[in-house]
Amino acid sequence: MSNTIGNKFKITLFGESHSDSIGAVIEGIPAGIVIDFNKTKFEMDRRRPGKSDISTSRNEIDDVKILSGYFNDKTTGSPISITIKNENMKSKDYSKLIQNMRPSHADYPAKIKFNGYNDYRGGGAFSGRLTAPIVFAGAIAKQILKKKNIFIGSHISSIKNIKDDNFNELEIKTELLEKLRKEKIPTINNEIAIKMENEILEYKKNGDSVGGIVEATIINLPIGLGEPIFDSFESKLAHMLFSIPGLKGVEFGKGFEVSQMIGSDANDEYYYDEFKNIKTYSNNNGGILGGLTTSMPVIFKVAFKPTPSISIKQRTINLETEENVELKIKGRHDPCIVPRALVVVEAVAAIVTLDFLLESGIYYG
């Protein structure tokens, strides 16, 4: 296991779905920062399950307890460490799963890797629950980035085949990002949200699940963030994004689509605008060239698979009896993880961006 990430802004996660607690040690926050805990709670609530009929009915409170690093209402420069109690767990739900491997979950390779000693309950260390402290760390990062006028936001680009509009690649307003942040199903085109919700509920009815795509953006970045060759902006962001459970693809700018273009169309040509600001006529590269930010909006998309926990009968194996069996997963599960995972995507973007900013020395400037 490797539970630590980041260079200057460093996160160490711990915990399993059904252990006493989960939590994080968050290193590298500059001293003297006032944290707005209403905002961290707001972000935690966005990710929290049990809020509506499109997410799991598990009701996790996600009360974050600060153990250190905060004194006289300011950060001390020493790590902020947090715990979140695991409550409302139904460990018995998982007792039958010990030997019956849930398809498309980590159960089988994890059992082999850890010689059967891993905590299998609720997915153990592989549970999406571990993303809660990521969201908390991301909420702090967002507040620090905001002091530098950097904003992060996202919307659901698609649920199954239902597509929302794309971000305007040339200019994204903070107002739009603020609006999206408050929505249950954040979309640029509001009518699409209703269609998406209905689609999710439709498949939920059958005990099935659906996947989708999140489009996210980081705006007002300084030029030159990124540490190529090997720590390009894309590399470090993709690295952490691919630790979000269920995420199977990452593309920047036009991504896979740009592979079907020709150079004369794909290239983002430069011009000086009337105020002598440097701009590009297009942003097919998603605000990143040579692994460095260009000051255009960083835009990326990530693909989530349908939640693997479905209540429809599935074929699988029983490792004890070594027989083919059928499995019907009970418990309370998200029919679609995308509306909650989107909050994690934003948190990851905030964490990685702050890490680059602190590394660059610009933050201190």
Added chain:
Amino acid sequence: MSNTIGNKFKITLFGESHSDSIGAVIEGIPAGIVIDFNKTKFEMDRRRPGKSDISTSRNEIDDVKILSGYFNDKTTGSPISITIKNENMKSKDYSKLIQNMRPSHADYPAKIKFNGYNDYRGGGAFSGRLTAPIVFAGAIAKQILKKKNIFIGSHISSIKNIKDDNFNELEIKTELLEKLRKEKIPTINNEIAIKMENEILEYKKNGDSVGGIVEATIINLPIGLGEPIFDSFESKLAHMLFSIPGLKGVEFGKGFEVSQMIGSDANDEYYYDEFKNIKTYSNNNGGILGGLTTSMPVIFKVAFKPTPSISIKQRTINLETEENVELKIKGRHDPCIVPRALVVVEAVAAIVTLDFLLESGIYYG
């Protein structure tokens, strides 16, 4: 800049397109390994430009000089360090580019990041030329992996809109991978290769360029490679892949497509075959669950943008005069980078896989 990557199998790259040499320090190769230098040369030649009319006419010899770490025809356990002389450079070609920023190249953000001191000739440290030592390190990694029966291969999945067949997700034969390795335009469906070549030549005629997609695979992996939460197999592989110039998207298994599926279709159900081997009916997850390898073929796709260097007139800025200008890039450039980049993709896959293997302790077993 961050020029080092890897934990146990660690690569440190150095050099710029027009510096005296480029090279790498390759740490972590176990002692006592015999390197087949015909095979490393074979891989270097696959990536080398100037071989055919679909790649740049620059003729780089890419003679690799071993400086250390090899004694009595075996590795010593100390780093293998290599240099590759930069020759056949036409530095004058780039003299006009100092102030005229080439669209979709790293020129502009690099100039800002390094206060104008970066070596701009030939893309400097951002040049695709830096992938040559990656290919060499990858060729060594492939040889070591082969001792554990692990094979890596790839084909061109698409050039612009022309698509090849996909790998069989359930079983990929080493014979196929061996065959692909020898082809100029490696495709599963041979007729497609001809169409792709014609498409590239068609756009080359106009001084334009095209993009494409590479599909790659790693077969016969042990179960459980990967170090989640933050060093999942996908995370580390995507991290290094995104340091390949021009790469804009990475997806594992069905990737973005799986986001349009429903859980009951997307899940990879398990079964025991007649020999009590554990298999899945599908491989939508591309051989990775919870960030761990499952022993099914690891399959991933990466998207490359069209080469940004085109000889068609483009709009850009002159940073000295602060005026909008027109730019026509001369020099010798690849009309399509995909056939050469594919070799780098394989090398990266080999390097990351070997690093995981050495980390796991399995290699020593």
Added chain:
Amino acid sequence: MSNTIGNKFKITLFGESHSDSIGAVIEGIPAGIVIDFNKTKFEMDRRRPGKSDISTSRNEIDDVKILSGYFNDKTTGSPISITIKNENMKSKDYSKLIQNMRPSHADYPAKIKFNGYNDYRGGGAFSGRLTAPIVFAGAIAKQILKKKNIFIGSHISSIKNIKDDNFNELEIKTELLEKLRKEKIPTINNEIAIKMENEILEYKKNGDSVGGIVEATIINLPIGLGEPIFDSFESKLAHMLFSIPGLKGVEFGKGFEVSQMIGSDANDEYYYDEFKNIKTYSNNNGGILGGLTTSMPVIFKVAFKPTPSISIKQRTINLETEENVELKIKGRHDPCIVPRALVVVEAVAAIVTLDFLLESGIYYG
């Protein structure tokens, strides 16, 4: 701040002397290990203050709470995370210290580094209290090392000018290490312990403090642990040792004394004993050559300064008034930190050794 250390066996510390809790995230413990919590408690008690009149009268309970990574009485392979509640704190004792810098404490440079926002109470993040979770992690490491027959032990080599005998450099019995572990003032020569205790009490009477030296050993190590050039066995061990508060010197084998010798005396000559075991006639190098373990006992000494907290009047500065002032530190302090610090030295040795062992792949063999 940098609160994470280790490659495979990795410790992330958090907390401040007067924050809610302190604790650690301990990564890299193999799955399936049964932890003997009597033994971890035994080690915690050895370090715990308030046991006797030669240590501070602060009574810290040091109850360790396990939050994750332990399931069905075995490690899961996921990090063990722990918290220790901060209790019996007298924060008021420190209120006057905000502006009056305690001599030879971290107060002054810490205040400058963190712009005055650091938690100054009880030394904050620089408190010796942070060594409690190190001792816990070390106690786990010791148990795992014992399975490989590796033992760690130490004694007080000197308190002020009172010197104990040295370890036998050629052979150290586990029985001796077991005996030392149980002593309040661990010495090879028992009469020395009494003299040392009297010396400490003598200076305590005056509100003064004394320093001393710890000699430690690691026995039965395999040959070749260490990763030179830069991660020599000495390098990594010294690195972590120098994070113990009050530690000002580290030497291996004869250390500073060997610098006064001549080569023909200093060299450790080899011989085969009657059973064809390879041995040396001396062990001036302390079991390490070229940064690699030789299988002879690793022996090292570390020097601790006298506790800087004394109740004798001292001259210092007041940063607010910018005046020279006098300071008399109240509160409960150790007249000599050595008997407690010795436990931390052993823990650090265990942690670093296990990290090397896991890295070497030998553990898995």
Added chain:
Amino acid sequence: MSNTIGNKFKITLFGESHSDSIGAVIEGIPAGIVIDFNKTKFEMDRRRPGKSDISTSRNEIDDVKILSGYFNDKTTGSPISITIKNENMKSKDYSKLIQNMRPSHADYPAKIKFNGYNDYRGGGAFSGRLTAPIVFAGAIAKQILKKKNIFIGSHISSIKNIKDDNFNELEIKTELLEKLRKEKIPTINNEIAIKMENEILEYKKNGDSVGGIVEATIINLPIGLGEPIFDSFESKLAHMLFSIPGLKGVEFGKGFEVSQMIGSDANDEYYYDEFKNIKTYSNNNGGILGGLTTSMPVIFKVAFKPTPSISIKQRTINLETEENVELKIKGRHDPCIVPRALVVVEAVAAIVTLDFLLESGIYYG
């Protein structure tokens, strides 16, 4: 092997004593720096053997070739990579050593660690020759530090029992450091140098060797450098110091001596001087408190063992015949490594200090 060190200013070493070349990749040098190659050559010459009768008669030219990272007479921001050709090697000298283990050298544990495949010629990767690129990197670091008014210097504190005066712990003039830099045997008390030289020559006559101690200093450091808990200034400096061959002890300030003091004498009391500068009456802590620099001179001592290569007959083992044998090492060796190792100690101090400075963000300020 672990050949990379540093966070922002990062060095990757490669090569073996008798491989084609040795060298380094030096990452993290800010762009736009003019390197004075006369100064790097001056430092290389200080370390170079063959200059006088107190060092080995091997005549290494140590011509450093720059391969990358330097363009238009300035650093580019991309790594500086260098090679130094191995010449004037007498590989045959070592042919008998394959099976006869040289006492107190790395030969034996290295042979075991690398299963006999390590390059044993001239000590291979464990040779002191590998410190040449460290000195080069240190010479660059010194030049950058000088821009911030930070100076590093050292003298020989002792050769065997002959002791030089100590640095004035309260104030060290740059003039003194400049003077010391130019001396063959740098001492504060000039008469001592002559005695030391005679002592070395005396033991050289017999084919024996002597050890000694280096005292080094870093002056004009800003307050607060260091990243405790685990990357204290002492920790990172000691870490890299212990990778210098033959170094067996490191102490800061009064070091082992302070362990014999009492708190009221050992504590460094503060005062405001007449210009309201903050000073201390003593500097027993060597300019570091809580792992952070205090702005007082950083002072540390390191102990070197006598060169293990002596031409006096020694007892050892032959691994092939498994018999006890006698060994007489031929070849050209330093009767005392201290005068050359001192240059490496300074280089390491410069490298680690610059790394801390770049990490702190102060450099960019």
